[in-house]
Amino acid sequence: MMDVIRKVTKILPITLFLIFIGFQSGLLAKGAQNGATAQAPVVQAEHAANALPDTFMVVPFILLLIMIATGPLLYKRFWEKHYVKVSLLLAFIVISYYMIFLNDAGSVLHTASEYISFIALLSSLFIVSGGILIKVDKKATPVLNVLFLFFGAVVSNIIGTTGASMLLIRPFIKMNRGRIAPYHIVFFIFIISNMGGALTPIGDPPLFLGFLKGVPFLWVIENVWYIWLPAIALALTAFYFYDASNKKESVSKTEYTGKVKISGYINFVYLGVIILAVFIDPGVISWVPSLSPLPFGLREVIMFAVSFAAYKKADIKILKANEFDFEPIKEVAFLFIGIFATMIPALQLIAHEAKAMGTKLDAGIFYWSSGALSSVLDNAPTYLNFLSAEMGKYGLNVNVKADVINFVLKDPLYLRAVSVGSVFFGAFTYIGNGPNFMVKSISEKAGIEMPGFMSYILKYSVIILLPLFTIIWLLFFFNRG
């Protein structure tokens, strides 16, 4: 039996690839017959009036999300060994369903191109940040820690919450040597790994997915900054009170030089290239060539090339000091194959249902619902599902860029509610956002006894985040829409 499973899992990625190529050739042939342009397959995909999938087809999506939530906690060893197979198998089921029963290659092709864009950005930020080492040789004080966390919140919008977490967690721990406590790490997760990244599509994966769907790049900062600022200020104030009551003194033997040392400067240039590459899209800049019918563009080629160069040229001492490991990004890459594929039916069904619900849904409901789900599920698919639902209210399709732009202009309140809910609530549990676990893991490797899953929620999230999120709701979303 195990042999069979092993063989199946070995051929599964190849089969998925072949199915994908099959879609491509089918669409190309169709395009050629119609005398269509090179963009035709994608356009066809976007505008295809496809039949709705069976409700039962959301089961793989739900199953995958449940396993992502419970695997690392309840059956860690099994999950670590088999998550790739689980994710690919569930993706395979949904892709086969779309291909064989719905004859809808377009939805899958469209999703594949989004996945590649998504993973190109995330992996390039992760790899390039891994080649930068920051050493802060200053004695931590509550004020310095507050400034550090605020700086991290801003930086997370430039290099993503994953990149900022990876770059800043070690200096933050080291700065607080001798007085470090679990609350330091918990607030780091709240502010840098989650809430901080709510201002740009680069900040957090849900917002980047929104950007890929057609939400303008600057829309987020223009519409969320006045929510972000008080939220971050409140979180920092709470942190200050915790930290000011920490009377532990440093037990370190070494004297602090007060210096901040940064190594791996060249990687900042790579980061700049990656950020510029986000805009290299034929839809944004007209002279950028399209690589259609390939499911990726020049942007993704640049991102992967920069990552490769950054890794090859990286200083081994820096990689060792950062304990660089491909495992976290490998995990994200494989899990998101499953998430992207299995959420296709969920997105379509939610949009359909939301249209039927109509005006019963207000902005507050979107804020709390997207937030509650983001805290226990991955926030990226949650965001997309709720964006799809919001747009469904107006009979708009989340897979059509023009519809997304139309929706953004029409009713920014709902998108604001979901953007804030999805990003902020990712901090509520360890499983709400990818970097949370990464920061927990790095901190534990440094010897910090982090709170368990429930303890994190009860001791910190419920006490700090719940009142904070309620204030945000009352100020910006209560009784609106």
Added chain:
Amino acid sequence: MKSLDEVIKNKLTGLYYRNRILLPFTGYILKIMVDDDILTDFSIENGKVEINEYEEFLELYFLEYEDLTEAISKFESIKLVIVEKDNDIFDFDNHRKILLYLNQNHQLSIEETDEDILFIE
């Protein structure tokens, strides 16, 4: 028996075979960090790590791992807090912080740190 100072100074290496490592010195291990597991229970029943002490070396089995290279990348390390034999275990200054890197050909490089990686006592 080689002292830890000799091992560090002469850059002597240990060995590893799948989930087993051999260290060319002996001592009292206080804490081990492997992947994101913090191990402090070294009793026979712990089920996570088995430590065998020989005259010239220490042998460790990580029972929850089939192969350490699957969990530890080439830039990551296994971390030990160890006190050398005949030193006062209750004196924090004797708590040595050691990094073990899994290199090629079963070689285990051994480095001491107190700078970049923290081991919270």
